[in-house]
Amino acid sequence: MDRILCLILFILIGFSVSTVQAQDSLYHVVQKGETLSEISLIYNKRIDRILRDNQLQTELLEIGDSLLIILPAKSTYLLSLKNGKISESKNNNIDTEESIQKSNSVAKKSFEQEDSIQNKDQEINETKVSKTDSSTNKESLYQPNVVESQIDEKSGILDRISSLYKKITISILSYNYGSKLAHYVILTNLVLLFFTLIMLIIGFFSRVFKVFRDKKQKRYSEFFENVLTHFLFSTEDELDDEAGLSLRYFKEERIAKTRRERSWLIKLFIQLHNDLVGESEEHLKSLFLMHRLDKDVERNLKSKRWYVKAKAIHEIGNMELGNFADEVKVNTKNQNKEVVFKSILTLIQLDKKNPLAFLSYLEIPLTEWQQIQLFYALGSLDETKISFDKNWLKSKNDSVVIFAIRFCIRYNRHEFIGLIKKNLENPNPLVQIEVINAIRALGNESNIELLKSKMSTRFSEKKQALIKAISLLQMEPDSLFFQNIIRQSDYNTALIAAKAFYSIPSGIEVLERMKLDENEPEMVRSIVTHALDRRL
Amino acid sequence: MNTFDFFQKSYLFVNTFIFIYAISVSTFYILLAIFAFKGMRRHKLKDMYFDQRIILSSEYSPALSLIAPAYNESLTVIDNIRSLLSLHYSNLEVIIVNDGSKDDTLQKCIETFDMEPVDFAVNYAVNSKEIKTVYKAKNPAYRRLVLVDKVNGGKADALNAGINISSNKYIVCIDVDCIIEQDALIHMIKPFLESDVRVIATGGVIRIANECEFRNGNIMEVNMPKSFFPRHQVLEYLRAFLMGRMAWAEINGLMLISGAFGVFDKEIVIAVGGYDHKTVGEDMELVVRMRKYMHQKKEKYKVAFVPEPLCWTEAPSSYKVLSRQRNRWTRGTIETIMMHKDVFMNPKYGVMGMVSFPFWVIFEWFAPIIEFAGIFLLGAMAFFGYVNWFYFWLFLTLVYCFALFISTISILFEEFSYPQYRKVSHLFWLFLTAATEPFLYHPMNTWAAIRGNWDIYRGKKTWGEMTRTGFTNKKAR
Secondary structure, eight states: OTTTOEEEGGHHHHHHHHHHHEEEEEEEEEETTOOOOHHHHEEEEEEEEHHHHOSSSSSSSOTOEEEEEEEEHHHHHHHHTOOOOOOGGGGSOOOOOHHHHHHHHHHHHHHTTTTTOGGGGGGHHHHHTTTHHHHHHHHHSHHHHHHHHSSSSTHHHHHHHHHHHHHHHHHHBBBHHHHHHHHHHHHHHHHHHHHHHHHHHOOOOOHHHHHHHOOOOOOHHHHHHHHHHHHHSGGGGGGOHHHHHHHHHHHTTTTSSSSHHHHHHHHHHHHHHOOOTHHHEEEEEEEHHHHHHHHHHHHHHHHHSSSHHHHHHHHHHHTOOGHHHHHHHHTTTSSSHHHHHHHHHHHTTTTOSSSSGGGGGGOOOOHHHHHHHHHHHHHHHOOOGOOOOGGGGGOOHHHHHHHHHHHHHHHOEEEEEEEEGGGGGOOOHHHHHHHHHHHHOOOOOOHHHHHHHTTTOOOOHHHHHHHHHHHHHHEEEEEEEHHHHHSOOOOHHHHHHHHHHTTSSHHHHHHHHHHHHHSOOOHHHHHHHHHHHHOO | HHHHHHHHHHHHHHHHHHHHHHHHHHHHHHHHHHHHHHHHHHHHHTTTTTTTTHHHHHHTOOEEEEEESSOOOOTTTHHHHHHHHHEEEEESEEEEEEEEEOSSHHHHHHHTEEEEEEEOOOOOOOOOOOOEEEEEESGGTTEEEEEEOOOOHHHHHHHHHHHOOOOOSSSEEEEESSOOOHHHHHHHHHHHHHHHSSSEEEEEEEETTTOEEEEEEEEOOOOOOOSSHHHHHHHHHHIIIIIHHHHHHHOOOOOOOOOOOEEEHHHHHHHHHHHHHEEHHHHHHHHHHHHHHHHHTTOOEEEEEEEEEEEEEEEOSSHHHHHHHHHHHOOOOOOOOHHTGGGGGGGGHHIIIIIIIIIIIIIHHHHHHHHHHHHHHHHHHHTTTTOOOOOOOOHHHHHHHHHHHHHHHHHHHHSSSOOOOHHHHHHHHHHHHHHTTTTTHHHHHHHHHHHHHHHHHHHHTGGGGGGGHHHOOOOOO
């Protein structure tokens, strides 16, 4: 089923399209004094063929009649070529050479007038009867548009479709379109080939470039890594000759001159910085500053492209470049959401005062991923210093409430339990579940009644959270409560309840009894057995 | 109206129709390329400073259950399980479903990982055949691993059994013979966390593993397959995944997540009743059903796609196997379309109803048929002398140039997204493949699709018979 884009299928559609164009045709408007034999001569077509194509019984023509003339397509195409390649005419389907020359002269005339007259449908007629008055000629021309306009405005949709269809088929059939089509096809071909070629050249160049760049990058990275480890972990006199030399080069800034090399260096620094703590971390940072790599970061920070900016902010955060804090702060008002969030994370990493203040006026929801990133960034800070605004717990933005509750759980902010509990009335079940988790983590036995009162919910996830919380907070397990849940709930909830009950010391006994009790339903017994299996 | 006239008119009709059809296919492909470019660019820029450790270390990362059905995999199953156990993800459960294998797949697993039966209370939340025993390893080092032994029922049934056993919020469905990159799950779970609307499923890119070097379930060196069929499939997969799926995900119209690698929201999978046993295109059918369900619930949702190369699979290397696979894909597509006819041009189903579903019907199902009919017609017309050979060659070059154009775009996508084919010669081979594909590989593919259509037509009465055909030869879809 990966056939999406099995585009080449219509290589054969091309085959069939081509059958359409077996013939080209045009309409000839009969002029004063013209006879059928004259017309037959002009187009080199037998009289009986013309009659049959037009379903005519007699040879009598009236002035202004339009006759359908069907010609082999190639000849019309050749006709339309400006320079009229007569040399090719030997190969084409028209019977005599004389005739093609005749048609060519017609085509030449038509091209002479091409610039002045826009409507190509008119050309052939215009040129052919140059003796007659051209103004009357124009009126008698066959025009597909007229056909359509003649249709009654009130006519049904079927008529409209049929008229549209007629129009399309006529335009495919009509002489000028036919020749134009060939032009267009060749033109499209050339354009497509041109772009393919361009893309191919781009692809190959990019590949060659990347092969060299990757090799160079690998060499550089290995070299730098070697130097940096030496710098960080050995004293000067311990260095063997080679490494010592490299380090001297490095210190003298004889390497990493181009912008790309410097960006590799920054990347390497960040990698190492993430793996290091303590004194080496400080060393690394001083080396970073010594090499003025912060200048590169600064330049990127001023970039107009959001991703360059975001990357620079990311680098500031990871290298803990405190002096850029103000500029990062400006970016919290950036138009791009990514940049804004990255700036916020970076401010946390830079240990700035009250970095979470944005939560107070945040209107869009925080995604789960953003919350995860925030907690990760907060993880590196001293938890006593993180300021917490209790108004977040009252926020209208549910995701902020969830974040605040998780924050309280994580940093054991027992003092806010009262405020958290108020959110149990929040209509959003996700918030309710978070509140229940908070009660489980921060509350005490006195909350059990409150939790039990919420048990009549239809959200099984909430129910499961409640059961877990109750089992953890309860000192004296209420066997009947658990037994009832196991018996009455759906599979998942019952299993959770049984497992929660199992974790309470006296619960095991009751469960063992339930397992052996033949009065219990089969399902309950198997769930209890499952919960009792230590390996699961 | 005489006979000649009638001929001419019907001629004209067929030709006009095919002309319009061809134009609309090309327009669609170009639009897809544009959307894919947009999506790819955004994904790449966002990915630039993605730190995997954040997801790995977070307590809020969701728990995953990985389900790998195995049927007569005795030779490779142990290596594959080891590779799955070493995936980087902290909260993961690996469920191997032995679908009633006739060889010693089960015994091998039990012996190697020292497993024992446990008292598992199975909840048949979705329909599956009887689950006989659930095994767990005695060694706590393998505590992630769960082995399920069940009565044979086909791939869809095995996956359903895995869903019944799984205990986590998201399920990862894979083919056991696929090689999953170690950090694949981290990338695959990210769309679920990032999005502000509910993500019901995420699909990943499948790459061709033929002639690549592997060690301990990790890819060491990527090679361009030299043999004919795998090489063409490399290009085909690049087009299908980097251009097709990426674009569909961008406009939220993705209807197919390969059975070889996809992550689903279990709650919704269970709500719609899991995989359907009755079709060989169970992977596509499930996504369509899940999407329908979300539309009926009137909830906003998304089906996401991750363009990083995360999953490698062995592609068929002989025409016989390939044609069987394509035949099956065709049948799967048709069955899915027939099962959900009501989605077609139904504004109730949003982008799926108005764009992607009609696309599948018109350009995926009908295309091989029209193409085949085209050859037929061409032959007949040539016989009667109606073919204008001048225009024939003109149009032939046109479609050829267009095919080359689109394939080159997809090669460029590969080059500028996450290039795996790193040698200059690889690029050369890819382009050469693109140049020869229309003449050799493509007609074979079309023929297989026609046979699939024919099988559907003939096999309508024996619907049930087809249940198991898919699993004997399971490859990346």
